[in-house]
Amino acid sequence: xxxxxxxxxxxxxxxxxxxxxxxxxxxxxxxxxxxxxxxxxxxxxxxxxxxxxxxxxxxxxxxxxxxxxxxxxxxxxxxxxxxxxxxxxxxxxxxxxxxxxxxxxxxxxxxxxxx
Amino acid sequence: xxxxxxxxxxxxxxxxxxxxxxxxxxxxxxxxxxxxxxxxxxxxxxxxxxxxxxxxxxxxxxxxxxxxxxxxxxxxxxxxxxxxxxxxxxxxxxxxxxxxxxxxxxxxxxxxxxxxxxxxxxxxxxxxxxxxxxxxxxxxxxxxxxxxxxxxxxxxxxxxxxxxxxxxxxxxxxxxxxxxxxxxxxxxxxxxxxxxxxxxxxx
Numbered sequence: 001x002x003x004x005x006x007x008x009x010x011x012x013x014x015x016x017x018x019x020x021x022x023x024x025x026x027x028x029x030x031x032x033x034x035x036x037x038x039x040x041x042x043x044x045x046x047x048x049x050x051x052x053x054x055x056x057x058x059x060x061x062x063x064x065x066x067x068x069x070x071x072x073x074x075x076x077x078x079x080x081x082x083x084x085x086x087x088x089x090x091x092x093x094x095x096x097x098x099x100x101x102x103x104x105x106x107x108x109x110x111x112x113x114x115x
Numbered sequence: 116x117x118x119x120x121x122x123x124x125x126x127x128x129x130x131x132x133x134x135x136x137x138x139x140x141x142x143x144x145x146x147x148x149x150x151x152x153x154x155x156x157x158x159x160x161x162x163x164x165x166x167x168x169x170x171x172x173x174x175x176x177x178x179x180x181x182x183x184x185x186x187x188x189x190x191x192x193x194x195x196x197x198x199x200x201x202x203x204x205x206x207x208x209x210x211x212x213x214x215x216x217x218x219x220x221x222x223x224x225x226x227x228x229x230x231x232x233x234x235x236x237x238x239x240x241x242x243x244x245x246x247x248x249x250x251x252x253x254x255x256x257x258x259x260x261x262x263x264x265x266x267x268x269x270x271x272x273x274x275x276x277x278x279x280x281x282x283x284x285x286x287x288x289x290x291x292x293x294x295x296x297x298x299x300x301x302x303x304x305x306x307x308x309x310x311x312x313x314x315x316x317x318x
Contacts (some may be wrong), residue, residue, distance in 0.1 A: 009208055020197045025188065031186050034177065034317050044318050051313035056308045062200050063299055072135050072146060079150050083157030090165045
């Protein structure tokens, strides 16, 4: 990183504090969200969005990824992309889907037997 | 890459700077290490998700885990990230006293986190009867939080070494790349905890 002037240091300091305040607020919101009387799936999606926002803020402002070259940003993003891919690959193995398919197959078998 | 670096490269010597991170090769190496480490955490979190959603009897985390305590631990780690960026800013300004104070606070934050995690584990194992062998909930919980805890411990050791080097006058406004690389590691530990906290404790 290049040499900073006093004004740039002061500006950076303000940004660090702003990010800290946002991280604290978003953490408090996360805690509040889990007690809301709303469907669990909505809570889950909200929490994932909040966590992704917080993680992005840490990477961009504390790890200074916002000031780095775009290739480095792609290197940093690659684990997230691969993780989403891995989750998609695991989807067929998830029990919920397996159970749903088993249920459909069993229902079809019962109908077939009745005929 | 500068002309000098290209000349060195053609002469069979490693170039002095990289196109991605002009500060040092070490910084690029740390980013590559962190990308690989993130994939380890990604694999563990994906396995956790697959096991959890294939088991309808999986307990809701808040019924076993202390959310308030862990929220405090999360806040502590976020605070330690702030003190780490302030330590880096201080060494870049040549303010040694401020650098030592903020780096010391960061190390203290890491130690407090580890202490609280030890307290949480003790409570879960001794009073709640949880263990790695008991069920998939215990196995995934202890592996994920333990893997992260090992990172925090490594970070505390790493930052302590940086502190000792700082005390011996190794860093200056024009020579602080080691501090920046250590800071990258520490922020990564914070970033990963944000995800672990959400997926393991809250969702």
